[in-house]
Amino acid sequence: MPPSDPRRRALLLALAAAWPGALLAQPAPESPRLERLRQSIAAGEGSDAFWRAVRAAGTPLVEPGADGKEALVTFLWRGTPQTRSVKLAWAMRSEGGFPLERMSGSDVWHLTLRLPRGMRASYQIVVDPEVPPGADRTARARAEDAAARPDPLNPLPHWPPAPTRGPVSAEPTAPRSVLRLPGALEEPWADAGDAPRGTLTHHRIASQVLDNERDVSVYLPPGAVQTALPLLVLFDREPYLDRVDVPALLDALIAQRRIPPMAAVFVGHPAPALRGKELPAHEGFADFMARELMPWLRARWPAVSTAPRDVVAAGSSYGGLAAAWLAYRHPQVFGSVLALSGSFWWGPDNVPRQPGFDRWGEGEWLTRRFAASERLPLRFFITAGLMEITLTGDGGGILDTSRHLRTVLQAKGYPVHYREFPGGHDYYAWRGELAQGLVALLGTP
Numbered sequence: 001m002p003p004s005d006p007r008r009r010a011l012l013l014a015l016a017a018a019w020p021g022a023l024l025a026q027p028a029p030e031s032p033r034l035e036r037l038r039q040s041i042a043a044g045e046g047s048d049a050f051w052r053a054v055r056a057a058g059t060p061l062v063e064p065g066a067d068g069k070e071a072l073v074t075f076l077w078r079g080t081p082q083t084r085s086v087k088l089a090w091a092m093r094s095e096g097g098f099p100l101e102r103m104s105g106s107d108v109w110h111l112t113l114r115l116p117r118g119m120r121a122s123y124q125i126v127v128d129p130e131v132p133p134g135a136d137r138t139a140r141a142r143a144e145d146a147a148a149r150p151d152p153l154n155p156l157p158h159w160p161p162a163p164t165r166g167p168v169s170a171e172p173t174a175p176r177s178v179l180r181l182p183g184a185l186e187e188p189w190a191d192a193g194d195a196p197r198g199t200l201t202h203h204r205i206a207s208q209v210l211d212n213e214r215d216v217s218v219y220l221p222p223g224a225v226q227t228a229l230p231l232l233v234l235f236d237r238e239p240y241l242d243r244v245d246v247p248a249l250l251d252a253l254i255a256q257r258r259i260p261p262m263a264a265v266f267v268g269h270p271a272p273a274l275r276g277k278e279l280p281a282h283e284g285f286a287d288f289m290a291r292e293l294m295p296w297l298r299a300r301w302p303a304v305s306t307a308p309r310d311v312v313a314a315g316s317s318y319g320g321l322a323a324a325w326l327a328y329r330h331p332q333v334f335g336s337v338l339a340l341s342g343s344f345w346w347g348p349d350n351v352p353r354q355p356g357f358d359r360w361g362e363g364e365w366l367t368r369r370f371a372a373s374e375r376l377p378l379r380f381f382i383t384a385g386l387m388e389i390t391l392t393g394d395g396g397g398i399l400d401t402s403r404h405l406r407t408v409l410q411a412k413g414y415p416v417h418y419r420e421f422p423g424g425h426d427y428y429a430w431r432g433e434l435a436q437g438l439v440a441l442l443g444t445p
Helices: 006-018 032-042 048-057 137-147 237-242 246-255 272-278 283-300 318-329 365-372 398-412 427-442
Strands: 061-064 070-078 086-090 108-116 120-127 177-180 199-207 212-220 231-235 263-267 311-316 336-340 379-385 416-421
Touching: 032 061, 032 108, 070 120, 120 137, 120 427, 199 283, 212 237, 212 246, 231 237, 231 246, 231 318, 237 246, 237 263, 246 263, 246 427, 263 283, 272 318, 283 318, 311 318, 311 427, 318 336, 318 365, 336 427, 365 398, 379 398, 379 427, 398 416, 416 427
Parallel strands: 231 263, 231 311, 311 336, 336 379, 379 416
Antiparallel strands: 061 070, 070 108, 086 120, 120 177, 199 212, 212 263
């Protein structure tokens, strides 16, 4: 019996008369637009008019929140009778994930979230992943990645675009949809346009300290190479080249005169599994960076500044922790820190899903080191997302521990530029935060 069949409508009205509220057994949606739809579905109407309106307006639905600080954002999927599950895949975390719920008697799958005004995020929709029976966390993640897709009704261009200098990773970057709520950060550097392009070269460097080899990439600004070029040292080489396209970002920032001409080195890892070993306060890795990589770099490009203040150690997540650790261990080399959603919750015995994990152990290992030491000649740009309150699931989240590190550094007398952005653990948001950090640390009014 089709949704618009008069017999179906009569049956639904009869049921409603016999058992008031039976068809409204699901909790009322928080979204006023969905509540109106729920009532019309209960009255025997179909969803075709709703979907026509959604297609015209685009997804997700955005409605005013209780105050001007947040919005009601509804993610949608039009299911079929065979659809088993739908979930939202993005960089935020919650204990139960972000499943969409099917509205009774309809093909409407929905999830409404209260999100901060100005939020920037990328996301995908996961529909009916083929998860093997008994799959562990890794296998489940692979299955969900295979089933993830952009939101077909989102009108904004997919992210990320193709990198301007070609990909460096063998793994393809899956397209994602973009959410930009009213009040989102304006990013005039997002498109380099016809800005002069710097050069990007790829190299292989061996480490005696670590007894391994890794890929690094070096960016030099366009035009004649000047002396005393500031230097950005950035971890997670592959995503920052392929997804964020930092060379194009630097081209734009330099062309717009927001920062001076500068160089950059992008540091990879010998294998993905080594990232979690090398970045969290690893003495050998810090010594490799200061005593092997930097001399190698300056021997080939002597225009790079030797002033510690001009060298910005930067990274996100574990990379943000590593940037602060490099500066702590080698302040005579790395004088500026740019930490994007740094994992300052970290401690040697409180890493979830690692051997020896102590759920009740104390974290914030590096923050305690800064608190106990004399003030070093360092300056900081620290940023964290408002949605990163419980990222780890155990102990302090990224937002709380970033706030704590800021407070400790300020109490010790360090220059600290601190920001909180409406978003989460997301390269899409980090692009804008990286740009603002470079302007704060290296730019001129």
